[in-house]
Amino acid sequence: MTDLDPRLNAFRDDLADARLKDRVAAPRYVEGRPAGVARGVVDLRRRPEATAPLDTQLIYGEAVLVFDERDGWAWVQNATDGYVGYVESGALGGPPPAPTHRLRALRSFLFPEPNLKAPPLDCLSIASPLAVVGTQGDYSELAGGGWLYSKHLQPIGETSPDYVATALEFLGTPYYWGGRSSVGLDCSTLVQLSLACAGHAVLRDSYQQATTLGEALNGLPGEIALQRGDLVYSRGHVAIMLDATRVVHANGFTMSVAVEELAALEARVLAETKGEGFTVVRRVTV
Numbered sequence: 001m002t003d004l005d006p007r008l009n010a011f012r013d014d015l016a017d018a019r020l021k022d023r024v025a026a027p028r029y030v031e032g033r034p035a036g037v038a039r040g041v042v043d044l045r046r047r048p049e050a051t052a053p054l055d056t057q058l059i060y061g062e063a064v065l066v067f068d069e070r071d072g073w074a075w076v077q078n079a080t081d082g083y084v085g086y087v088e089s090g091a092l093g094g095p096p097p098a099p100t101h102r103l104r105a106l107r108s109f110l111f112p113e114p115n116l117k118a119p120p121l122d123c124l125s126i127a128s129p130l131a132v133v134g135t136q137g138d139y140s141e142l143a144g145g146g147w148l149y150s151k152h153l154q155p156i157g158e159t160s161p162d163y164v165a166t167a168l169e170f171l172g173t174p175y176y177w178g179g180r181s182s183v184g185l186d187c188s189t190l191v192q193l194s195l196a197c198a199g200h201a202v203l204r205d206s207y208q209q210a211t212t213l214g215e216a217l218n219g220l221p222g223e224i225a226l227q228r229g230d231l232v233y234s235r236g237h238v239a240i241m242l243d244a245t246r247v248v249h250a251n252g253f254t255m256s257v258a259v260e261e262l263a264a265l266e267a268r269v270l271a272e273t274k275g276e277g278f279t280v281v282r283r284v285t286v
Contacts, residue, residue: 007055007205008082010067010075017067017077032065032077036096037087038144040110040122041181044085048073054178055085056189056204060110060122061096061129061144080129081192081204097143099129104160104197105152106169106182114139114147121146125181127196129156159199161286164229166194167240167248170257175250180204187238190250190257191231194240198286206238214284221262221278231282232262234269 004024010017016026037058045052048071056078058064063079064087074089109120114136124130130153131143139147160166167190176184185193188206191213195202203209210233217224221232230241239249239262247265250257270277 005208007084008203008208010065010077010084012075015068017065030067032067034095035064035066035074035076035092036094036144037062037064037091038093039091040124040128041183042087042091043178044076044078044083044087046085048075048086052086056083056178057180058087058091059128059181060124061099061131063096064092066092081202083204093144096129097131099156100132101130101140101153101155102197103128103130103148103152104154105149106173108148108152110142110146110148111139112146114141116149124148125183127193154197159286160197161199163194163198163200163284163286164240164242164248166197167191167257168242168259170194170250171248171259173250173257175252175255175257177252185250185257187250190248191238191240195284195286200284200286206233206236209233209238210280210282214282217281217283220281221266224281226262226281227283229284229286231284232265232278233280233282234278235273235276237269239265 011024015028015030016024018029018031021029040060042058043054044056046055064076066074066076068075072089073086077084103124106126110122111118112121132140133143134141140150141147174184177186179185180189192202226241226244232239239247242248247262248259
């Protein structure tokens with residue numbers, strides 16, 4: 001029907017986002033209804049079924065557009081990175097207010113009152129956009145209810161520009177295909193979340209990042225000098241240069257976020273891609 005990426009554009013055989021009316025043919029066009037993610041981490045699936053493949057996750061406070069809702073599932077598009085898929089309707093609430101802060105700790109408990117002994121309501125993950133409406137002691141109250149430890153928050157106007165240092169905070173975090181939180185994540189969301197804390201909006205998947213993020217360098221590893229923060233892409237994978245010879249990445253070899261020699265990664269990439277190897281190096285200016 002179209003060459004538009006269905007992961008970044010809301011269209012199906014039976015309906016499409018009204019904003020795509022001039023680009024795709026559909027029996028019905030729908031204006032998306034604004035909503036927000038009301039749980040710490042929410043799975044976004046390829047089909048409206050609990051057993052459907054996991055494509056990505058949404059995190060607390062993110063804004064979405066809802067294009068269809070039935071049988072307990074909502075078909076949505078995430079405003080943060082444009083990703084389209086199905087979430088459980090119960091995970092959504094009203095449109096979130098404009099964020100004043102982001103969660104900067106890897107994760108933090110949401111309490112019903114400003115008291116560390118209170119049973120938590122939820123656990124939020126790094127980079128979650130938050131609207132703070134008040135403070136009491138060491139805690140900040142959120143517009144949607146609940147309290148977070150204030151030292152875990154970062155005002156939206158502030159950033160953590162060293163995204164490599166942020167990525168290193170995830171060391172040991174389990175690798176999780178489709179994961180997008182500090183409980184478990186994959187290679188491209190390590191890049192996405194680390195750069196989010198540096199103030200950069202980044203697409204979700206490695207194939208999307210490999211053609212859009214930063215500047216493509218004129219050469220591949222072994223041909224050009226690499227520096228801290230360079231992003232090395234191969235088919236289906238991305239790693240962050242820690243220095244000229246080492247990377248930090250979420251990977252299925254250690255099943256975790258780990259540091260290793262670029263040469264060791266390259267050997268595996270060459271074997272897995274039947275000699276194709278790395279495809280592009282991109283550099284982000286922060």
